[in-house]
Amino acid sequence: MNQRHDAPTAESVAPARLAQSRDEGALDGQGLVLQDLSVLRGGHPVLDMPGTLRAHRGELTALLGPNGAGKSTLLQTIAGLLPASGQLCLDGEALASLTPRERAARIGYLPQLSEGGAMLEVFESLLLARRLAGHLDEQANLHHCEALVSALELAPLASRRLGQLSGGQRQRVAIAQALVREPALLMLDEPTSALDLHFQLAVLDWLGRDARDRQRIVIVALHDLSLAARHAAQLWLLDRGRLAASGPPREVLSVERLREVYAIEARVDWPEDGSPPAIVALRAL
Numbered sequence: 001m002n003q004r005h006d007a008p009t010a011e012s013v014a015p016a017r018l019a020q021s022r023d024e025g026a027l028d029g030q031g032l033v034l035q036d037l038s039v040l041r042g043g044h045p046v047l048d049m050p051g052t053l054r055a056h057r058g059e060l061t062a063l064l065g066p067n068g069a070g071k072s073t074l075l076q077t078i079a080g081l082l083p084a085s086g087q088l089c090l091d092g093e094a095l096a097s098l099t100p101r102e103r104a105a106r107i108g109y110l111p112q113l114s115e116g117g118a119m120l121e122v123f124e125s126l127l128l129a130r131r132l133a134g135h136l137d138e139q140a141n142l143h144h145c146e147a148l149v150s151a152l153e154l155a156p157l158a159s160r161r162l163g164q165l166s167g168g169q170r171q172r173v174a175i176a177q178a179l180v181r182e183p184a185l186l187m188l189d190e191p192t193s194a195l196d197l198h199f200q201l202a203v204l205d206w207l208g209r210d211a212r213d214r215q216r217i218v219i220v221a222l223h224d225l226s227l228a229a230r231h232a233a234q235l236w237l238l239d240r241g242r243l244a245a246s247g248p249p250r251e252v253l254s255v256e257r258l259r260e261v262y263a264i265e266a267r268v269d270w271p272e273d274g275s276p277p278a279i280v281a282l283r284a285l
């Protein structure tokens with residue numbers, strides 16, 4: 001197997017040659033800013049991201065990279081679940097200075113696998129998630145949950161218990177549970193992994209629209225490059241714990257870069273008529 005797909009090691013996590021240049025050095029201002037971030041797991045370096053990276057309000061940012069590249073580690077670090085060195089600022093405020101309660105109110109994080117609450121009904125679970133996030137106006141809560149149920153096509157499931165749902169249905173409810181809290185920063189780790197083609201498109205459409213309408217920062221870890229290219233305003237591409245590239249999809253997703261990072265031969269089509277891009281993996285190298 002190609003060495004590129006090996007887990008990062010102390011040797012492979014060298015300082016990234018390509019540091020993000022947008023907003024270099026700016027920790028203030030709107031959005032999420034990461035600066036000189038590095039993370040150890042089990043005593044080994046798994047993320048090393050020198051430079052400054054910003055996720056903007058109102059935009060969907062897709063986090064890409066092969067297995068073991070560090071996507072979940074990065075999201076867990078931003079969520080405050082892993083210690084890191086470097087700076088993390090949300091709308092100009094250091095995340096480290098927030099209390100756990102403040103952090104929980106402002107940051108929503110949906111892990112790759114989320115279980116629990118099997119006996120709760122879908123609608124009840126949304127109301128509970130919203131109340132736990134500190135939204136106490138019951139009328140507004142009902143209204144908000146109903147709107148979300150409709151938007152994510154959950155109405156037929158509203159009174160079903162979570163434990164009785166299929167994997168894809170459960171995943172859609174988990175996305176709704178994260179959204180219903182209305183965090184300023186929403187991070188979802190592979191939220192479309194169990195969804196059929198209709199819901200992959202519908203959910204990402206909705207997340208993009210929600211980011212724009214509510215000026216939310218949304219970061220989504222994805223493996224599907226076509227989905228990322230179609231829905232994200234910018235991409236962060238990780239490779240063995242380093243930032244290989246960041247920027248608009250058309251700049252990041254070149255045939256050469258996919259060969260280098262994913263060890264694949266790919267076809268990358270950006271239709272001139274503005275229709276969605278198609279990225280097809282042709283062969284593993």
Ligand SMILES: Nc1ncnc2c1ncn2[C@@H]1O[C@H](COP(=O)(O)OP(=O)(O)OP(=O)(O)O)[C@@H](O)[C@H]1O
Pocket residue numbers: 007008041042046065066067068069070071072073074
């Ligand atoms: N609990 C842990 N303890 C020690 N090392 C870990 C732990 N979890 C992950 N790692 C290591 O951290 C590195 C990054 O893993 P991470 O889960 O962030 O990758 P990923 O990009 O999300 O991968 P995938 O696409 O497979 O989900 C890998 O080398 C992995 O082996």
